Amino acid sequence: MYISLNEILKNSIFKSVTILAGEAGLNRKVKRISVFDCPCNKDILNRNTLINGDLFITCLEQFQDNKDGIYDYINALIMTKSSGLLIVTDDCIDTITKDIIKICDESDFPLILIKEDVPYAVIMDTVNQYIAIENLNAINTLKLDKIMYGSVSNNEKMEILYSINPNIGQYLRTIYVDGGFDSAIEELKTHILYLNSRDDIFVRSNNYYIFILSADDIKYLKHHSDATALKVKEFINNPKVGYSRIYSRKDISKALEEGKRSLETAKTMNMSFQEYNPLSVMQLLVSVKDTQEAHDFYEAYVNAIRDNVSAENLKEILLTMEIYVANSGDYKATGKIMNQHENTIRYRVNKVKGALNMETDNIKFNETIAIAVKLRILMNEIFY
Structure with missing residues (x-):
């Protein structure tokens, strides 16, 4: 799972960007970001320096004395399936000719001008935050899948859970949420909030968001989870929410399964909230409806x-x-x-x-x- 260039560009530091070419390629995934202010040569390609998913920053000054070199440069990025090129400041924008625009448009290669003089370090820090969150999501999703579906002992499940958050409380409850964040910024803020949370976990899988809330006191956990489910509506559009019951942390796999089933019931019945109810016939039938x-x-x-x-x-x-x-x-x-x-x-x-x-x-x-x-x-x- 990697974040798209289009989602990254929604960050406020990119508010002044102009898409010069390749707008159809903004859905390309970004795997890493680098500065590429040196001339392009065959050695760079031969050493596999450039890889699929690279996003590059440049000021284009390297082409002031060799304007034709831009063609090899752009073709190298296209050939290696880079995610795009961010051009910082427009001092050397005359290097981008109509022919370059045409080449990029034909290959759906995003060419983006950042008019304001944003420091390279700020751009790289911002993009790397997104990439780090995406990588963490992918890892934690695999860990939760292993807890739910893997042939692992209870002790191993606890080790996996502690590897996500070593401070998880004695009791826990899962909340599964379907819906889209108002913006990539809101999602990033939520990830950062939960990374700094002592007791809770937040993971985005391919299909939904998973909150694992914990505490050492059941009454507090119930209040905390109810408040979280209501707060979800503030930053996710038209959410569907499924709760598990409250469990001891050793029963994490049960809590995960119940949260998932509750969400499936809420989506099927077009309900905003659904708490797992073992006596619900409808909830039982949801699990067999496709058989x-x-x-x-x-x-x-x-x-x-x-x-x-x-x-x-x-x-x-x-x-x-x-x-x-x-x-x-x-x-x-x-x-x-x-x-x-x-x-x-x-x-x-x-x-x-x-x-x-x-x-x-x-x-x-x-x-x-x-x-x-x-x-x-x-x-x-x-x-x-």
Whole structure:
């Protein structure tokens, strides 16, 4: 995982930049940053000095007496798939000819002018902060994956957790968040905040953000985690949030799994917050919604009804069952919503009971239709 040049340019120190060429290549990933103020020659290429993902800074003064040298320079950067070239100050901007612009545009190679006289050191420190955070995220994501899915002992899990934060508290809770930060700057600030946190961990994986919050007091941890989940809304757009329950730190893998499942439930149900609830049928079904068994269950349910009603009435019957389940089996409430007499609803429900051969088993019937309705929602199936 590496940060894109486009994200880096959102930093305030680059507020005065002008994209001279290669705008289509701003999504290139930046792996390292260097100063490249020397003339380009074949030895540089032969020694593999330049590599894919390099971002370079230059003032172009090396070409004042040899303006044609810029062509070899730019072609070398393009050939080695560098991320881009930052030109600091416009004193030598006349070196960038229309031909150079054309070459860079054709190769989607970003050529960026920083008009203000920003020191090289400031640029490099800023970019290196982003790169360091990205590398740390990649490492910590792998560590959490090993805790969750690796064949490691409990002691090894603790060693991995302590390698991320040696001060993790006695109790912990995970919060998984889906959404995008308002800006790369806000995300960087959040990373720095948690790097300086004594008890907590913040990791960005490929698909979500993970907060591991800890404390030696359960009551404080609950308050801390609730406050964190609410604060998330201040810097992440339209977040979906999933909590785990509070665990002893030795059960970190359980906390990670619960946080992840809670987030999946929140996303599936389009809910802002979802705390893990072991008695939640919907949460249980989320984990199996993509299986063949889930699809077979729903299809068997629909086919049993289809075989006992007319094609014209199938959709109406299925809709009735949806509303009936949503209203906890209340005939009158269902009829009011559907603008039907409650006896009509009762007739339809009994029709489905018969189709499922469950006329004498109300518990099994209610269980079956509730699961079928929930599966349809989770699988986003349409009525037949």
